[in-house]
Amino acid sequence: KAGVTQTPRYLIKTRGQQVTLSCSPISGHRSVSWYQQTPGQGLQFLFEYFSETQRNKGNFPGRFSGRQFSNSRSEMNVSTLELGDSALYLCASSEGRPGETQYFGPGTRLLVL
Amino acid sequence: ELKVEQNPLFLSMQEGKNYTIYCNYSTTSDRLYWYRQDPGKSLESLFVLLSNGAVKQEGRLMASLDTKARLSTLHITAAVHDLSATYFCARWDTGNQFYFGTGTSLTVIP
Numbered sequence: 001k002a003g004v005t006q007t008p009r010y011l012i013k014t015r016g017q018q019v020t021l022s023c024s025p026i027s028g029h030r031s032v033s034w035y036q037q038t039p040g041q042g043l044q045f046l047f048e049y050f051s052e053t054q055r056n057k058g059n060f061p062g063r064f065s066g067r068q069f070s071n072s073r074s075e076m077n078v079s080t081l082e083l084g085d086s087a088l089y090l091c092a093s094s095e096g097r098p099g100e101t102q103y104f105g106p107g108t109r110l111l112v113l
Numbered sequence: 114e115l116k117v118e119q120n121p122l123f124l125s126m127q128e129g130k131n132y133t134i135y136c137n138y139s140t141t142s143d144r145l146y147w148y149r150q151d152p153g154k155s156l157e158s159l160f161v162l163l164s165n166g167a168v169k170q171e172g173r174l175m176a177s178l179d180t181k182a183r184l185s186t187l188h189i190t191a192a193v194h195d196l197s198a199t200y201f202c203a204r205w206d207t208g209n210q211f212y213f214g215t216g217t218s219l220t221v222i223p
Contacts, residue, residue, distance in 0.1 A: 033211070043201065043213035056210050090155060099144045099205045104156040 002027065004093050004105035012111045018079040021108045025072050025093030031055075032074040033102060034066060037088040046089075049074050050096050078110075086112045115140055117204050119214035127222050129191050134217045136185040136202035145178050145185045146203040146211070156201065160187075192221045 005024045013019050025032050033056075034046040045058035049068035068074045072093075078085055088109050092102035116139040126132050136145070147159040160169040162178035162185060169176050173196065175188045185202055202214040 035213075042215050043203075045210050045212070048210070058210065092156075098207070101146065101158050101161050102211065103158065104148075106155045 004091060004103055006089075006091055006105040006108050008108060009106065010109050010111075012113065013081050014113050015081055015083060017081050018077060019081060019110060021076045021078075021089055021091075021110075023074045023076070023091035023093075023105055025074070025091075026103055029093035029095055029103075030072050031094045031096035031100075031102075032068060032072065033092045033094075034074070034076050035090045035092065036060075037090060037107070038086075043090075046076070081112045083112050086110060115204070115206065115212050117202060117212050117214040119200075119202060119217050121217060122215060123218050123220075125220045125222060126189075126192050128193055131191065132189050134187040134189070134200055134202075134219075136187070136214055138183050138185075138202075138204045138212075140206070141180065141183065142204045142206060144205040145176075146205065147176050147185070147187055148201045148203060148213075150199045150201065150216070152198075159200075189219070192219075194221045194223055197221045 007022045031050045033048040035043050037043045048056040052068045063079045066076045088107045090107045092104045094100040094102045118137045120135050145162045148156040150156045160176040165180040167178045173190045178185045197220050199216045199218045201216045203211045
């Protein structure tokens with residue numbers, strides 16, 4: 001099976017812009033979770049989508065949003081970018097049963113100038 | 114507040130030596146996960162520990178879970194250079210949210 005894929009892999013934006021990141025889960029996986037990884041804060045949970053519905057949400061401002069499509073692909077959007085949004089954004093997929101191991105994609109590295 | 118703490122944060126060890134990474138978490142959980150991350154790469158699942166007393170081993174790595182002490186350990190036996198990476202533990206809660214530890218950056222020196 002193909003693994004989790006994320007596009008784009010690298011992105012440079014300026015403050016105030018918005019960005020959309022994409023994640024394609026492993027075939028058959030219905031849950032997609034998003035994480036932000038920074039040197040200072042480590043890995044932080046953003047949100048989880050299951051069957052096109054947001055099932056869980058971390059403590060991030062409303063500028064961070066996401067959605068999931070009927071084929072389980074997910075997108076994450078960040079509006080009004082700030083310098084502090086520079087990070088590695090990882091998505092992870094699983095079949096969706098609670099507590100299952102999550103399988104991570106390669107990440108999208110976002111740099112905000 | 115849910116917290117997952119790892120120590121040490123940085124570990125430099127010689128090839129052939131043994132060492133243990135510790136993962137403490139603040140609230141009860143029956144599930145604990147260990148992941149590995151190579152520089153510039155994504156996270157790779159190593160172990161899932163599902164109950165108190167669980168022990169899993171793969172090659173030179175062995176993970177264990179003590180839910181009463183809220184402690185998991187990752188033991189490295191006879192380290193080799195290929196084990197150099199950052200290791201994360203993660204706790205799952207019933208809200209289906211994963212909380213990751215701070216990570217332990219391991220460097221194995223020849």
